[in-house]
Amino acid sequence: MNLESNYLIIDMAEECYRHEGILELESGETLENFEIAYTTRGHLTTAKDNVIWVIHALTGDANVEEWWSGLIGEDKFFDPTKHFIVCANLLGSCYGSTNPLSENPKNQKPYYYDFPSLTTRDMARSLEILRKHLGISSIHTLIGGSLGGQVGLEWAYMLQEKVKHSIILASNAKTSPWTIGFNETQRMAIESDSSWGENKAEAGKKGLEAARAIAMLSYRHPEDFQNKQSEKEDKLDNFRISSYLRYQGQKLANRFNAFSYWLLTKAMDSHDVGRGRGGTASALSGIPSKVLAIGVDKDVLFLKEESQYIANHVQKGSYREIHSSAGHDAFLIEYEQLQYILRSFYLEENGN
Template identity: 45%
Template sequence: MIRYYDHNAPFELESGAVLPALRIAFHTYGELNAARDNTVWVCHALTASSDVADWWPHTVGEGRFLDPSRHFVVCANILGSHYGTTGPLHTDPATGRPYYGSFPAFTIRDMVRAHRLLADALGIRKIRALVGSSVGGFQAVEWAVAEPERFGRLALIATAAKASPWAIAIDETQRMAIEADATFGEPRDDAGMAGLAAARAIGLLTYRGAQGYNLTQQDPDEYPARHRAATYQQYQGEKLCRRYNAYSYHAILNAFDTHDIGRGRGGVVRALERIAARTMVVGIATDMIFPPAEMRRLQAMIPRSEYREIYSPFGHDGFLVEHERLDAILRPFING
């Protein structure tokens, strides 16, 4: 069940803008033990929610790496999201109307500062393991550098210490699609939906890659009325529009591009040297957003770390699909 923490005080963003108050939506699974040392914190990716059991199937359950019978599993919805935490569709107290496009710019560090507020409010000083994939991995590595003493273990899956030019270019292409929708910018919840659908279709090409599409979207032998790959793209765009909004998507893409663990810390190498947690870095052999070579370089810069790689025909999205392979790596690592 979704829960909320209301931080009824100003929340200053890295940009200098201030949110008058901050609401954080979150889910928990299992119970915090008497020693308060059994927390496993999950940082979610772009359009996911705090409900890990929903968006990361077969990972939450007894005998899995997110095991509520052993661990107190926590996931907080990120700043700017559509799923409960303060974002563009929330009411701006200054105007009495939703922020929409006027929601202030925020960064990955701002997301992590919100996580830290929630952890403190829950009375969690030490976190046994911090787990993050993709944009969730951005948050996880940022938090592990910001508060190295808080974490015992760190799992980074298909992610990076800094947003690469390639990843930023992917995001900009999606933003261009949203901004090409003439309704984007209008003060209504459903503004920019055609642009959002196109952006999602663009993103999916990089999430899945050629192998994933060629495996699952082949046309039948007869002359098709419509290509399966084409209808799949349209369906996925429409599906996101039913559950999300263009303002949050656009804002989180912007936040994605701010990720640089070395900013203000003397560079990436010096920043990563601060990580005290034992770390597992997991790459996906077919990931075109965070290729294995980049994942290996990330692991090489983190003390007390090891690298594992899984194969999936589904590219970056393999972290959502290959739950058995991930479980074989992360369950013994987290349980330690």
Template identity: 50%
Template sequence: MSQEILHYPQPFLLECGKTLPQLQITYHTYGTYNPEKNNVIWVCHALTANADVFDWWKGLFGSGCLFNPDDYFIVCANILGSCYGTTGPLAENIATGAAYFQLFPDISIRDMVAAHEILRQHLGIFKIYSLIGGSLGGQQALEWSIQYPDLIENLLIVATNASHSPWGIAFNEAQRMAIRADETYNLNVPEGGRKGLKAARAVALLSYRTYHTYGRTQCETDLNKTDNFKASSYQNYQGDKLVNRFNAYSYVSLSKTMDSHNVGRNQPSIEQALQQIKAKTLVIGISSDLLFPPQEQQYLTEHIPGAVYHEIDSFYGHDGFLIETEKLTQLIETFLAVPITPQLKLDKMISQIVKEEFYFRGAFMSLFIDIEFLLGDTIATILTGDNELKLNLIEFVNPKLMLEPKLSLLHKILNQKYFDLYSKKYKDGINELRKFTDLRNSFAHKRISIDNGNKKLNFIVMDNGKLIDNSFTFENLETKFTELKALLTLVNTLHDEIVKSQTDKA
């Protein structure tokens, strides 16, 4: 294990528009490169962790673990804004000669990624075999994979999200309120805000664990007890632990960084930002996570091309991503064992098309069955000026046309070559579409509202007991077709490359 410090003497421009005159990055490395330099594991750490991943993620990292220094070159850098050696609120402000404290500028997840990039280039790393992070670390890993899609081979994200939720922001604000209520925080001294930080940690723990976790671990056996409860002692103990190793100014800064996380910022949408990720992606949720609930990871899986989702059944809430290392090891080891080949990349793209197009088209077909006689010609007119396609679409929403002819028309509307080449995947897609359409008869709860004035369709259906609420506007249909055509072009290009490579080998 080696702890090192990188001094970056150049100005570092932040996303907020301000500049740090210089940068210091503290990092740890473990193990060595293999001859091909393709064994790099990069860890992005969470809110109050440090660069020593062997210390805080035992069981997943270390000798004898999945990620061990005998097989991999492992890198973990302390994040920007922290108090473990990388530039943060306690660093010297050259303009004043004193520490920044509350004057430290706002830091974003993208700023953290920019600092990681400086370190990566310094280390001469050209490819990251696996990028892994949980919680705030997962937010960094997501942004990095979006900004540098060709850099990362495998993306492993646990208990994280595409944008921080109002629920998470509210928890963070409650913690900042506790810190600011401590008058010593305004003294701008290294020890400032310690009592507030202790209270903030007690608030945070309620989001990290669950009702059942406290019920089992802090349960009282003395029926006559009226004070000095185990749960009270636990909150105080954990608060003191953090105060003894962390800093209130960094805590406020990093919690604001988490709040500002949104991969869709300055992008057309969150969904389109996620679709830029090229890495083979494993998304893991924690069943009992209150702070980053599983639906946030399921959303990521829906929109990252070819992503695989697994959910860990855990008693420990959000902290399960640090505790359930045996379950994480099994999932990650299995995931990494699947080799990445050109055919797999092609299959990922096709699966994304099938998943998106047939889910989207299936949703609309369930609507068309009920309202096609009202809207058919209007949809076709808005969708396209292409007369041939328009005629096909008008026929597609013909109320007299049954399901099988509709599917045949859909075949024609999209791309003949694609379906000819991948007929099996097309049939699989049709089966999924049928399942979706059959939900109309499988579940009683369904509401369709039509607002012709706003040209908007809303519907809610029950999908295996889970509520789906989608809104489609006529205007975004044309965009959907354009995106699909672009995806099909990429598929055909990649297919041609595979055929050519096989021909060359022959």
């Protein structure tokens, strides 16, 4: 990438933007005076042409160098000594942005179950508000995976020529019944928790543990479990995979909450870039940026064919594939393959 220029220094920062106003949501509901937590890393050039905007997945946060450390950081592919890296916590998530446990300005109490429903388009619109607040006129690269890819695709449609490259990993143009089904079973697990329905922050915590265990079955491929969770001795009970899934459930429940998980999975279900735009093919054809859709060969949640569909219907699309038994989670861990794919993508643009 040719992003060299004179630098205007901007310190690393963890900030929170408060939007004084009303956000009209697709549902017809409104969200008043919302906040978005975000981080910036690196330097903005005087030409302001080196912005890398990252959008996190379902339970991620704005600290992108922590959860994507193999891709973002000093001497990594997206290097804050060369790029100005922005990552915002999605609206509805519980890592600093307005979410169901935030105070409802109408009664000064937490929203809990009264928080309005959100769509990926609503989330993209909130990011657009943040972009304008930050004074960023154009984005060199917009990149996100899974839910982050869905929001990124919506935002790429809105941004039009204001974004040069859109990189969508392990995602889709419209959420499939298969993915919605996985999300619904997870919400059913939360509903089965006897505390769900109570106005307290810990409501649904045990249900969230079960929900995360269900999700893990979709994030990995059976081959990955076979390789890592197989028994080395004869057993009748207490299998390694059982302990692994329980551990993963408890781990998430201790850092997340059922309210945000419920809300964000519903937003994922809502995703349809073609809604009100003549269908997915028509909407994708209206995205002018160079789009790189990256699929995972063994992803059982967001099928590689869904990424291929994106690449085949945008104006300037290309498809690349990660090969990994890790399944859907491969986009978060297969750093060497990702760096090779990204390097090739930019080199092709430069004719090298």
